[in-house]
Amino acid sequence: MIVFERRMEANALWTLSSFIMAIVAGLAASAVLIASTGANVPDVFGALLQGSVGSPKALATTLVKATPLILTGLATVIAFRAQIWSIGQEGQVFAGAMGGYLGAQLLAGLPPLLFFPGVLALGMAAGMGLGWIAAVLRNRFAVNEIISTVMLNYLVVYLLSWLLQGGPWGETGGTISYHQSPMLPDTAFLPALFGSSRLHAGVLLPFLAAAICALVMSRTPLGYEIRGLGYNPEALRHKGVDIARTVSVIMMASAALAALAGAIELFGVSHRLRADNLIGLGYAGIIVGMIGGLSR
Amino acid sequence: MSQLFQEAIIISILASTIRIMTPLLFSAMGELITQRAGIWNMGVEGTMLTGAFAAYLVATLTGSLWLAVLAAIVAGALMGLVIAFMTATLRVDHFIAGLGLNLLAGGLTLYWFQSYIQGRAQPIFSGFQDVDIPLLSDIPVIGPVLFSQRALTYVALLVVPVVWFLLYRSRYGLELRCLGENPKALDVKGLSVSARQYLAVMLGSAMTGLGGGFLMLGFSDRFLADFTAGRGWIVIVALIAGNWRPRGVLIAVTAFAFLESLATHLQVVGAQVPHQLLLALPYLASIGLLMGLRFRSGQPARLGIPYARE
Numbered sequence: 001m002i003v004f005e006r007r008m009e010a011n012a013l014w015t016l017s018s019f020i021m022a023i024v025a026g027l028a029a030s031a032v033l034i035a036s037t038g039a040n041v042p043d044v045f046g047a048l049l050q051g052s053v054g055s056p057k058a059l060a061t062t063l064v065k066a067t068p069l070i071l072t073g074l075a076t077v078i079a080f081r082a083q084i085w086s087i088g089q090e091g092q093v094f095a096g097a098m099g100g101y102l103g104a105q106l107l108a109g110l111p112p113l114l115f116f117p118g119v120l121a122l123g124m125a126a127g128m129g130l131g132w133i134a135a136v137l138r139n140r141f142a143v144n145e146i147i148s149t150v151m152l153n154y155l156v157v158y159l160l161s162w163l164l165q166g167g168p169w170g171e172t173g174g175t176i177s178y179h180q181s182p183m184l185p186d187t188a189f190l191p192a193l194f195g196s197s198r199l200h201a202g203v204l205l206p207f208l209a210a211a212i213c214a215l216v217m218s219r220t221p222l223g224y225e226i227r228g229l230g231y232n233p234e235a236l237r238h239k240g241v242d243i244a245r246t247v248s249v250i251m252m253a254s255a256a257l258a259a260l261a262g263a264i265e266l267f268g269v270s271h272r273l274r275a276d277n278l279i280g281l282g283y284a285g286i287i288v289g290m291i292g293g294l295s296r
Numbered sequence: 297m298s299q300l301f302q303e304a305i306i307i308s309i310l311a312s313t314i315r316i317m318t319p320l321l322f323s324a325m326g327e328l329i330t331q332r333a334g335i336w337n338m339g340v341e342g343t344m345l346t347g348a349f350a351a352y353l354v355a356t357l358t359g360s361l362w363l364a365v366l367a368a369i370v371a372g373a374l375m376g377l378v379i380a381f382m383t384a385t386l387r388v389d390h391f392i393a394g395l396g397l398n399l400l401a402g403g404l405t406l407y408w409f410q411s412y413i414q415g416r417a418q419p420i421f422s423g424f425q426d427v428d429i430p431l432l433s434d435i436p437v438i439g440p441v442l443f444s445q446r447a448l449t450y451v452a453l454l455v456v457p458v459v460w461f462l463l464y465r466s467r468y469g470l471e472l473r474c475l476g477e478n479p480k481a482l483d484v485k486g487l488s489v490s491a492r493q494y495l496a497v498m499l500g501s502a503m504t505g506l507g508g509g510f511l512m513l514g515f516s517d518r519f520l521a522d523f524t525a526g527r528g529w530i531v532i533v534a535l536i537a538g539n540w541r542p543r544g545v546l547i548a549v550t551a552f553a554f555l556e557s558l559a560t561h562l563q564v565v566g567a568q569v570p571h572q573l574l575l576a577l578p579y580l581a582s583i584g585l586l587m588g589l590r591f592r593s594g595q596p597a598r599l600g601i602p603y604a605r606e
Binding site for chain 2: 033036037085087137141143144146147148150151152154155158159161162165166167283286287290
């Protein structure tokens with residue numbers, strides 16, 4: 001007798017082709033949208049290509065723009081692999097920038113070799129605090145992490161809004177409030193990689209972070225637990241793994257990556273604390289992570 | 297004098313509670329129908345945003361508010377169709393489907409909005425005005441609070457008993473609740489599970505879209521990015537807080553609306569509190585509320601679990 005069995009996992013070829021299909025479908029949908037507004041589709045795609053990789057300067061800008069997205073994308077992949085649907089990356093990016101800004105004031109005057117690791121670590125710590133809150137809400141109070149992280153995102157955005165307008169960090173000229181902090185001293189700018197280019201040293205960190213993530217995911221017990229939590233949490237629990245602890249570690253690691261994105265934006269790009277250039281980095285990272293997370 | 301002032305403030309707080317509450321009520325009742333059918337739709341925010349944008353587009357293009365209401369309903373139902381296709385047919389994880397929909401709605405509405413206005417000044421419309429119900433609106437206190445509201449507000453308040461009747465007193469409601477508790481029973485009887493899931497999600501999302509449309513037509517005259525500002529998430533919290541029952545959800549939505557109304561009035565009265573703290577109150581309250589709600593007996597047993605025949 002012939003019996004149909006549900007397959008456990010898609011094979012590599014199918015996974016690869018669904019990855020390509022997703023990108024093709026995305027491009028096709030974009031083409032339809034562009035055409036729907038009456039623009040010339042090849043022109044738009046040509047301009048996209050030219051503006052992103054068409055010249056050394058464009059390439060440098062692309063790298064700088066990609067830096068926070070790679071980090072928030074990694075943050076997403078780590079959490080989503082474990083089936084933890086955290087969408088707190090947005091708030092964690094803000095927390096990272098806020099922690100970094102606080103650090104810049106506390107550590108002002110230190111030599112660069114101590115200053116930059118210090119402020120980036122403080123930014124990441126701020127993000128980890130946020131991740132920890134969401135983990136406690138999930139572990140102790142059984143609060144769904146999607147909802148709690150969305151609420152925390154709004155709280156952090158309002159906190160930054162208060163700090164910059166009415167709070168202690170705002171830059172005020174007379175009676176006007178600019179919704180931004182004063183400029184950091186140029187000793188606090190991340191150094192440029194080539195002379196005076198806009199390519200700051202922070203663009204190297206995402207590649208380092210991605211390598212570490214890949215190593216942790218494939219070669220360490222923690223990586224095994226992350227994947228195990230996604231596949232079968234029950235089996236993992238019977239193996240004696242402390243699920244609550246693992247969830248906390250994953251959510252804090254994910255938050256640290258997202259927060260690093262915010263801190264790098266602050267010290268590498270905007271050089272002052274403001275919401276404009278942070279908005280959407282976390283949500284875009286979720287899309288990056290979803291697309292990248294398809295390929296194992 | 298000060299007593300008169302106080303009375304006016306209290307009336308104003310209560311009236312704006314009702315005003316804030318009613319768009320949320322449409323969306324919450326819609327999401328209640330969806331979730332009682334076992335679909336954990338996280339796309340409320342995106343569905344409301346799309347409904348609001350569709351309403352804005354049609355209101356500014358045609359000038360007809362009721363056509364705009366219709367557009368919001370249709371836009372909501374289409375979003376429901378996408379959710380139903382992903383959850384009932386493809387059996388994608390419900391959370392992922394909803395998250396994807398939210399991101400898509402956020403991007404698409406902004407793209408269409410930008411290409412609609414194309415750099416010129418944004419067209420605006422004049423929305424629904426208050427409708428005084430004769431005689432009843434003359435009653436002191438209760439009159440201005442309850443009987444001098446937008447027309448759709450009265451509809452929203454009627455929707456609660458209608459949804460209750462639909463869920464608990466109709467054959468359709470019995471089958472719908474069965475989808476959320478034990479879809480296998482329907483399947484064994486030879487009734488189509490996925491057809492009923494499609495219908496429930498599209499009906500629910502149409503109401504959710506209407507909520508977004510009402511938010512636009514009743515309380516604004518223009519579209520902004522992230523127009524719904526997290527109200528879709530508040531709706532989901534209200535559903536959990538209301539233990540998936542129409543009356544409970546009504547109470548939860550009222551509580552949220554009261555909080556928001558109180559916050560705006562504190563600003564008007566000139567309380568020495570940062571206004572960001574007041575804006576953050578509903579989100580703080582949501583987290584606090586969810587922490588206190590560990591036992592959720594009303595949650596449908598098969599909520600968020602894709603149904604597949606063994």
